[in-house]
Amino acid sequence: MLExxxxxxxxxxxxxxxxxxxxLYEVAEHSKKMVEGMNQTGLLPFELIWKPTLIDxxxxxxTLNDANADADCAGVIVWMHTFSPAKxxxxxxxEYRKPLLHLHTQFNRDIPWDTIDMDFMNTNQSAHGDxxxxxxxxRMGIERKVVVGHWADESVVSRIGDWMRTAVGVMESSHIRxxxxxxxxxxxxxxEGDKVEAEIKFGWEIDAYNVTDIAEYVxxxxxxxxxxxxDEYYDSYDILLEGRDPEEFRRHVAVQAGIEIGFRRFLEExxxxxxxxxxxxxxxxxxxxxxxxxxxxxxxxxxGGEGDWKTAAMVRLLKIMGEGLGKGASFMEDYTYHLAxxxxxxxxxxxxxxxxxxxxxxxxxxxxxxxxxNREDPARLVFTSKPGKGVACSLVDMGTRFRLLINSVESxxxxxxxxxxxxxxxxxxxxxxxxxxxxxxxxxxxxxHTAFTLxxxxxxxxDWGAAMGIECxxxxxxxxxxxxxxxxxWNEAAYK
Ligand code: MN
Numbered sequence: 121m122l123e124x125x126x127x128x129x130x131x132x133x134x135x136x137x138x139x140x141x142x143x144l145y146e147v148a149e150h151s152k153k154m155v156e157g158m159n160q161t162g163l164l165p166f167e168l169i170w171k172p173t174l175i176d177x178x179x180x181x182x183t184l185n186d187a188n189a190d191a192d193c194a195g196v197i198v199w200m201h202t203f204s205p206a207k208x209x210x211x212x213x214x215e216y217r218k219p220l221l222h223l224h225t226q227f228n229r230d231i232p233w234d235t236i237d238m239d240f241m242n243t244n245q246s247a248h249g250d251x252x253x254x255x256x257x258x259r260m261g262i263e264r265k266v267v268v269g270h271w272a273d274e275s276v277v278s279r280i281g282d283w284m285r286t287a288v289g290v291m292e293s294s295h296i297r298x299x300x301x302x303x304x305x306x307x308x309x310x311x312e313g314d315k316v317e318a319e320i321k322f323g324w325e326i327d328a329y330n331v332t333d334i335a336e337y338v339x340x341x342x343x344x345x346x347x348x349x350x351d352e353y354y355d356s357y358d359i360l361l362e363g364r365d366p367e368e369f370r371r372h373v374a375v376q377a378g379i380e381i382g383f384r385r386f387l388e389e390x391x392x393x394x395x396x397x398x399x400x401x402x403x404x405x406x407x408x409x410x411x412x413x414x415x416x417x418x419x420x421x422x423x424g425g426e427g428d429w430k431t432a433a434m435v436r437l438l439k440i441m442g443e444g445l446g447k448g449a450s451f452m453e454d455y456t457y458h459l460a461x462x463x464x465x466x467x468x469x470x471x472x473x474x475x476x477x478x479x480x481x482x483x484x485x486x487x488x489x490x491x492x493x494n495r496e497d498p499a500r501l502v503f504t505s506k507p508g509k510g511v512a513c514s515l516v517d518m519g520t521r522f523r524l525l526i527n528s529v530e531s532x533x534x535x536x537x538x539x540x541x542x543x544x545x546x547x548x549x550x551x552x553x554x555x556x557x558x559x560x561x562x563x564x565x566x567x568x569h570t571a572f573t574l575x576x577x578x579x580x581x582x583d584w585g586a587a588m589g590i591e592c593x594x595x596x597x598x599x600x601x602x603x604x605x606x607x608x609x610w611n612e613a614a615y616k
Pocket of ligand 1: 425426453470569
């Protein structure tokens with residue numbers, strides 16, 4: 121399993137020295153209690169670390185630079201307990217380079233109606249101190265998340281927890297490495313893109329190899345290693361022979377075991393986190409990687425078909441951001457529609473490569489011919505997706521900029537069997553409905569490939585895109601075509 125670092129987040133409270141030691145002592149006590157309380161909810165996926173109150177430009181600059189330098193720190197959460205004159209934040213913020221969340225809260229939930237006096241007002245004035253801070257961050261044009269509400273409210277802590285996952289996505293995105301086996305599928309437009317710009321914007325390193333370079337790793341796998349992985353497959357999945365000879369079936373499955381082991385060794389030795397294949401370039405391989413890729417995706421690797429490195433990196437990113445949540449993320453492709461009135465939905469799949477992390481039940485192995493790729497019948501895992509709310513994303517290169525489409529979808533329970541379909545599927549209904557959702561997607565230039573998650577929200581993915589400084593187009597329950605066309609028109613100017 122590909123794992124990311126055990127990150128932490130720093131909690132920094134802003135104040136100033138105007139109020140005297142007694143007040144500053146109280147400020148520190150309050151923020152310590154808040155950090156402790158939020159850590160104890162169990163709603164934060166990463167630990168929050170309390171830091172001493174920041175009261176002047178020097179302490180702000182030092183703390184934010186320490187956060188930059190600490191490899192375990194994935195972001196800083198700031199809160200102005202009292203009033204922290206914001207000019208003293210300028211230098212620190214200019215030098216700060218990690219994700220920033222501004223928690224707009226206060227220590228007390230309620231106004232103490234009977235006892236409130238001017239001392240209380242002066243100590244507990246986040247409502248005004250946080251606005252001074254917010255002003256300077258906006259004036260400096262720094263991207264940040266603002267969360268408003270009482271710190272002990274579970275919905276507020278959950279929003280901070282959601283943002284932590286986005287922040288870890290921002291941190292980890294900067295060193296995602298994608299291996300391209302071969303090149304882009306011939307003639308296809310949307311899977312292409314500017315790889316230099318992707319490295320500048322997202323930090324992704326996208327490297328091409330001849331398929332024969334990786335095929336050598338597959339050919340070098342021993343029979344013993346293949347046999348033991350095939351045994352593992354037979355223990356882990358149901359086997360759907362469908363009239364095929366069991367020995368012949370097993371031989372086909374063994375080819376995928378060899379591909380899985382060979383690819384995995386290549387990825388580990390070369391430190392890649394995502395992989396791209398192309399069925400037009402399979403020299404040295406006996407089958408299009410199917411089951412093998414599905415298992416690698418389930419272990420946290422990103423994947424894109426037909427040279428689609430953008431979707432491969434996005435799938436890896438979704439796996440990082442959703443780590444531990446357990447519903448899954450996959451490469452996916454819009455395949456065919458169900459247009460029965462009132463039940464409109466899109467059947468999602470790919471030639472073979474759908475990640476079993478989203479499977480609703482134990483997957484089965486099938487061996488079937490593949491009309492494309494000019495190779496022998498590949499083994500693949502078949503299953504249907506878990507139902508539930510999900511998000512389908514498409515990152516496209518518009519020539520002058522990247523655009524990220526973020527479509528909220530509902531994955532539907534699939535209770536009608538499709539016995540003749542030899543691929544894994546999801547059936548989903550895009551928001552706000554198929555007609556508007558698909559029209560919006562097409563107008564915005566979205567791809568047929570998507571990176572799909574059942575674990576994350578559109579907000580989390582959009583916040584990642586905002587942190588990358590790219591255009592994000594949400595397609596959800598609020599989308600209307602008239603507004604979307606205007607948004608696209610205005611973005612042409614805004615993202616020049
Ligand atoms: Mn495809």
